[in-house]
Amino acid sequence: MKKGEYSAQIQHSISTLNELEKKLTNDINNISSNWKDQRKQEFFSKYIRKIQEQMNACKQTHIILQTKVSNIERDLNRLK
Amino acid sequence: MINDIRLFGAFAETLNLIRQQLPTIINESKSCLDQLHRDVEVELKESSGQLKKISKENHEEDSRIRQKIMSLKTILSSAEMFLIEHKNLESKIMDTNSLIQKGEVILRSFEEIGQTYLNLNKNNSSSTNSTGDLKIPSMNDIRLLGNTFHFSTKQRLNQFSLQKLESEIKNSRQIGNKISIDNVSQLDFDILKKEGYSIQEIKPNEFSAYKKID
Numbered sequence: 001m002k003k004g005e006y007s008a009q010i011q012h013s014i015s016t017l018n019e020l021e022k023k024l025t026n027d028i029n030n031i032s033s034n035w036k037d038q039r040k041q042e043f044f045s046k047y048i049r050k051i052q053e054q055m056n057a058c059k060q061t062h063i064i065l066q067t068k069v070s071n072i073e074r075d076l077n078r079l080k
Numbered sequence: 081m082i083n084d085i086r087l088f089g090a091f092a093e094t095l096n097l098i099r100q101q102l103p104t105i106i107n108e109s110k111s112c113l114d115q116l117h118r119d120v121e122v123e124l125k126e127s128s129g130q131l132k133k134i135s136k137e138n139h140e141e142d143s144r145i146r147q148k149i150m151s152l153k154t155i156l157s158s159a160e161m162f163l164i165e166h167k168n169l170e171s172k173i174m175d176t177n178s179l180i181q182k183g184e185v186i187l188r189s190f191e192e193i194g195q196t197y198l199n200l201n202k203n204n205s206s207s208t209n210s211t212g213d214l215k216i217p218s219m220n221d222i223r224l225l226g227n228t229f230h231f232s233t234k235q236r237l238n239q240f241s242l243q244k245l246e247s248e249i250k251n252s253r254q255i256g257n258k259i260s261i262d263n264v265s266q267l268d269f270d271i272l273k274k275e276g277y278s279i280q281e282i283k284p285n286e287f288s289a290y291k292k293i294d
Binding site for chain 2: 006009012013016017023024027028030031034047050051054057061064065068072075076079
C-alpha cells in the first residue's frame with residue numbers, strides 16, 4: 001500500500017463487502033422464490049437477516065472509518 | 081419443499097465465500113489503519129527531530145513545526161481510536177463467521193438429505209421400471225406342492241421378475257421340476273411366452289403359466 005492511500009484501501013474493502021452482499025441477496029432471493037414451506041422460510045429469513053445485519057454493520061463501520069481516515073489524509077496533506 | 085436442492089449447495093458456497101473473505105477484508109483494513117498509525121508516528125518523530133535542529137532565533141519555523149507536531153499528535157490519537165474501533169469490529173466478525181459456519185453446515189445437510197431423497201426416488205423408480213408393479217419374488221412367496229413351485233400374483237410381470245423367480249427357486253435347493261404362476265394377466269402373455277412359459281386357462285378369464293425347469 002502506498003503512503004497516503006489509506007482511505008482508498010478501505011474503499012476497496014467496502015467494495016468487496018458490497019459484492020458479497022449482492023451475492024448473498026441474490027442467493028437469498030433464489031432460495032426464497034423456490035421455497036414453498038412458509039414456516040421454514042420464516043426461520044431461514046431470520047437467520048439470513050442476522051447475517052445481513054452483521055455484514056451491514058461491518059460495512060457501516062468501514063464507511064465511517066473511511067470518512068474519518070479520508071479527513072485525516074486531508075489534514076496530513078495540509079501539513080506537508 | 082424446495083424446487084431445486086442445488087440452491088442449498090450454492091447458498092452454502094456463498095456463505096463459505098463470505099466466511100473466507102471477511103477475515104481478508106478485515107485484515108486489509110486493519111493493515112491500512114496500522115500503516116496510517118505507523119506513518120504518522122514516523123512523521124511525528126521526524127518533526128520532533130527537525131524542531132531540535134532549528135535555532136531558537138527562527139521563531140517562525142519553530143512555531144510552524146510545533147503546530148505541526150500538535151496536529152500530528154491529534155492525528156495519532158485519532159489513528160489509535162480507529163484501531164480500537166476496528167478491534168471491536170474484528171470480534172463482531174468472528175461472531176458472524178461462527179454464525180455463517182453453522183448455516184453452512186445446515187445447508188450442506190439439507191443438500192445431502194435432499195440428494196439422498198432424490199437418489200432413493202430415482203432408485204425406486206428404476207426398480208419400478210425393471211420390475212413393473214410386481215413385488216420382487218422371494219422364496220416366502222413360493223410354495224412347493226409335489227414337484228411344482230407355485231407362485232401367485234395379481235400384479236404385472238416382466239423379464240426381471242420372471243428371472244428373479246427362477247433364480248430364487250434354483251438357489252433354494254428345493255427339488256422340483258416345474259414352475260407355475262397363478263393369476264397371470266393376459267397383458268403378460270408375451271413376456272411369459274418369451275421366457276419359455278406356456279399359458280393355461282384355468283377358468284374363464286383366469287390364466288396360469290407354467291414352465292419345466294431342470
